Amino acid sequence: MRFLILTLALSIAAQAQEVLFRQVEKSRASSYVEATALFSQPGIVGYLPVRVSSLNKDTRPLSFQISFTSQSNWNGSLSCSSTFRFTVDAGKRLNQDVMVPLGPNPQPTRGYGASNIQCVLSGDFAMTNGSIQSELSADQPAVLLSEALFTKNASELDSALKAKLSSSGTSHRGNEVFSAMFDPAQLPEDWLGYSGYDSLILTDSDWTSIPPGARNAITSWLHLGGQLVICSSGTVNLQSLGLSHDAGYGSVETHYMPADGETLNVPKILDLVDSGNQAEPQAKAITQDFRSSWHLQNSFGQKAFNYGLFILVLIVFSIIVGPVNLLVLAKSNKRHRLFLTTPIISLVASLILVAMIIFQDGFGGAGTRHVLMEVRPDQGLNAAYMHQEQFSRSGILTGSSFTVDPACFITPVPLAKSRWTRYTTDYNTKGNFSLQPDGGKLEVSGDWWRSRSEQGHYLKAVVPTRGRIEPTQTPGEFVSTFDFPLETIYLLDADGNWSRADDVKTGTPFTAKEANPNETKLLIDKEASALSEQLKTTLQRAKNRLGHYIAVTEQAPGIETRKGIRWRKTRTIITGPLN
Incomplete structure (x- = not known):
């Protein structure tokens, strides 16, 4: 009782x-x-x-x-x-x-x-x-578990998780729970609602009870890198569920349950969302991937500061406000002039210092961006699933508000500590941020950028597109419908053969020439080396998909954020299926 x-x-x-x-x-x-x-x-x-x-x-x-x-x-x-x-x-x-x-x-x-x-x-x-x-523990993935599975298995999953974290020394006060619970019939129809989670676990019957709008949102989250686990007591036919093993940057897994259709194999589920997930927990990657040896930051160069000039100004100021002021401007019989000359000298010195700061740092700022983008014209999706990393160095900034279109996932990333970084893993890191989803756009304000600082951001967005790489009626010939030219495109056919084409123009048919597999993989690895560890791993997985391509360009648009930041380069890597 x-x-x-x-x-x-x-x-x-x-x-x-x-x-x-x-x-x-x-x-x-x-x-x-x-x-x-x-x-x-x-x-x-x-x-x-x-x-x-x-x-x-x-x-x-x-x-x-x-x-x-x-x-x-x-x-x-x-x-x-x-x-x-x-x-x-x-x-x-x-x-x-x-x-x-x-x-x-x-x-x-x-x-x-x-x-x-x-x-x-x-x-x-x-x-x-x-x-x-x-x-959540620092190494723990964020998991969503359907109500039926949660009711039957949550207690055992929580106990197993705590034991695992305790044995690895990563538990925090023993308060961790394995997952959050959801009702499949009451799910959001916006992929942003799932963007904070790494894995979603449910039964095949749960999946069929999800409304179409929510299923479309989960599909977007999946192509951005989520892990969907379908549990069943029988054989799972993904096609009959409207799913595909080719889930873009994400993955679809199946898990067998006993005949009751609700009892999970707890050790296997823990391994499935941990080592079985191709991606690191998102929160962990955001924390660790940018705070040291981030290629985007390193390639931008170090910020120089002309200490000597400022010291010279201060020395000149001290001479003028002291001896010159007392002995020349306000002699012993005219000391009352100090009430006038001292403020004027101080004001002029301040204006000179401000002018020097503006001259050295300027207004606005400059930065560089890398985009990894999966384009899916198949399955009726017609969407680009974008990951964007950006680093910028700001001068004098006015205002703190900007609009992002479309609404997206955006977060500052902690950088290595320096005199220019404000957002780090330090316990004393401070910041007030505002995000306001509004009519498909995102109104942003607060401490996303600060004057005379270095900052990094990570963004994810889903953008509708008709761009694709598709074959023509001529064997071995393709055409690009992207609105921008491609610097290079690598194609991997259904038989595992690599080919390559350069300087691909929009709407102009091209023929890819046979490429050396080892050389091609080295070139792709070089592109991947410029990305954070999480996106680097994502591209490494994507490069081996048969019937897909990888293209690079510096003329594709990125996700636009704050105006006034001049992006020196936007390097975009595009992946997707050959249609």
Whole structure:
């Protein structure tokens, strides 16, 4: 009996954790508004999908707003804010999903990463608030587990995870849980909602119960690098589920279960999302890949600072404001002039220093970008799945707001400590950020760029495109429909033979010539060496796919962020199937 009561209490707690708040206004005919996190706990990067539901029984429209603040450390020095506004007409209902951005998470060397999300309701409803938190070990992937599998296996999975982390010395206070829970019938239809997670595990029957819009979103997340695990007590036919083993940069795995269709092989599942996943946990890669020996930063060169000139100005200033001021400008019988000459000398010296800083650093800034992009014209996708890494060095900046189109995953990346870096893995790293998804775009403000600093960012986006490489009616001949020329393209046919073409123009048929396999792989490896470790590994996996190509160009557009940053180079590596 006691065990039954404990189980029921835990079940209620798990369910209650998803509801951020529910506010009922009896004075307005029992109108209500409710905010529910669609996953039982957030990841530590990306977004958390929240469903806002409201019923207006009043005779006039009701307006309200929900403000979110996400903090990745408990002292509040790193935070990300967003606000969503709603109006519900009289007698109408509202059901809308919003993507709540999570705060940047450099995971200082404390052994774990955390998200603490607070929300506040205001407007025509009485003010109320809610919260949701999560903690993950630094090496732990963020996993989503369907409700049926969670109910049956969560306790055993959590125990096995804690034992594994404890034995490796990476556990943090023993608070880790294996996964967040979700209801397959209540999933977001925006891929950003999944962007903070590494793996999604569900049964084949769960997959068929997912609405089409949510399935499309999962497909986008999958092609960007996610891991989808389909569990079944029988043979899984991916094609019948509308899935393919060719999942772009991601992977589709299958896991056999006993006849009950709900019991998982716990050790195998732990290995599947860990060593069995082709990619490192995303949060771990963001933390580790950029803070030392990042090619993009190293190739940009060191920032020089002319100390000698500034010291000379200060020496001249000290001479003028001291001896010259006292002995020439304000002699002993005219000391009252000091009240005038000293401020003037100081002001002139300050203006000279400011002018020198502007002359040396300039306004705006400069940077360089690398893009790895999977283009999929097949399966009716017609989309480009983009990963962008960028490094920039800023001068004097005015304003802190910009718009990104389309809405994307964006995070600063921690760099090696220096006098120019502001965002590092140091515990004292501070920053206030704002991300506001709005009509398919992303309104960005805050400390994403700072004056006279070096900063790096990592972005992911899904962009519609009709670009492709397709064969013509002439055997061995292809044509590019991309809006930009390609510097070089490497093609790997269905028989494993490499060929190559250079200077490929849009709409102009080209014939690829046979290429030496070893030389081709070395050239691709050279391109990969300029990427972070995570994207380097992704490209290494992609290069061996039969019937696919790899192209490079410096004329493809990147994901545009802050205006005023002059991008010296945007090196783009494009992969995809030959149609």
